[in-house]
Amino acid sequence: MKALILNGSPRRGGGTAAVSRRFAASLQKGLGPSASVEVLDLVDLHIEACLGCRLCFDRGEDACPRDDDLAWLSQAILGSDILVLASPVYVDSMSGLMKTTLDRLAWLCHRPGLGGRLGFVLTTTGSADSGRTRASLVQALRYWGVRTLGSHCVLAGARLSPEGLERAGTGLDRAALRLARAALGGLGLRPSLLALLVFQVQRQAWLRETEPSLDLAWWTSRGLLQKGRAWLSPEARVAFPSLALARWAASLIALVMWGPRRARRGPRRGA
Ligand SMILES: Cc1cc2nc3c(=O)[nH]c(=O)nc-3n(C[C@H](O)[C@H](O)[C@H](O)COP(=O)(O)O)c2cc1C
Structure with missing residues (x-):
């Protein structure tokens, strides 16, 4: 079983990175040692903005004129059984980095090759819950064919402190264990x-x-x-x-x- 957590925060070592790693550790515990659980910080990849040329729709994702890490990332996503999207809230939406990545993967909405996979959404915010952001991320996963178990928002303030992460830990652990149980029980193959x-x-x-x-x-x-x-x-x-x-x-x-x-x-x- 392979789980991939995509951290869409441009701030290295920030709150979303910490939340992603805490979630990953609990997910690993729930899935057992034979599972592979990986956090990918999108900021470490080279992902350029979508040009809107529609070549991915019309001729296939390999026809994308951008020469960056997206093709590699697509393979990593397609090779995963569990997908988690994590993003900080930026101006009441997801980060630009996460949105750029999702735009570049828009062909997956036309050709939803992730049927049978399970998903989850994590957000961090400064002061308010992020219902709209979470809903957009859940919807992206749904378009790809992923059965999404839900979402979890961590109130982080301007910078998530170690105490803040500890306070958020119980909720994150619970959500990760629920996701692990669902994955082991084959929930991805039972569409809603x-x-x-x-x-x-x-x-x-x-x-x-x-x-x-x-x-x-x-x-x-x-x-x-x-x-x-x-x-x-x-x-x-x-x-x-x-x-x-x-x-x-x-x-x-x-x-x-x-x-x-x-x-x-x-x-x-x-x-
Ligand atoms: C450009 C920018 C825009 C933000 N917009 C919002 C917002 O609309 N609502 C909110 O509650 N927090 C907002 N925040 C705060 C971040 O969501 C919050 O601090 C988050 O935990 C940062 O995650 P990070 O540490 O991974 O960067 C914003 C932060 C930045 C840098």
Whole structure:
């Protein structure tokens, strides 16, 4: 089992770095010695801003004109079973470093290759809780197909002191152990009702797509558009009533948004 914690703080050795490491230590304890738990400080990587050229969407992530550490980071992310996003709150949002990284990984929202993985979100703030920041980070993981167990915010002030970290420790330990238990119990393969619904709506959209594209080929080649497909991962354990409800609701949403299948007015364009 591999867990990767991405620390998106540009301040080396700051509060988010400390919180990430405390969380990592508890996660390691919960998962056992055979697991690999790693904290990656994004500030130590070379990650340039997205150019908005859409080549990752249209021709594949390898076609990105940026020559930096993103390709390496993508492989590390795809090779993980557990993903944790950690960010300080900057002007009521995530750090620019974390946002830049997520923008560069936007192709994962079109081709959600992380179905079956488990996730968690950590934030640190100066004075206020960060509901909006946490929600954005949870949503990014959800777009990638990650089942996110929740989020935890640490009130750090201007600089998190060792006493502050100790006070926050119990909550962090509890969250990390819950994540470890869920991972060992295979929760990543049991998508939530919301995840099922999102997947079924996406499926309906791709089933209506008329223009060939890399994204459509990705969805088709993985059997995601085959009749009866329940979720991103073929090994997913999905309860029939939830699946039936998600399918019914997705069909209704798709009908309202795009009309009946094969009768769409024009090709649907991605985000
Ligand atoms: C540029 C900047 C913007 C910030 N904006 C906010 C904010 O909107 N709300 C808040 O509560 N704290 C804010 N803070 C405080 C940080 O979120 C807080 O100190 C955090 O723990 C810093 O993490 P670090 O030690 O990893 O850098 C801001 C800090 C900086 C440097």
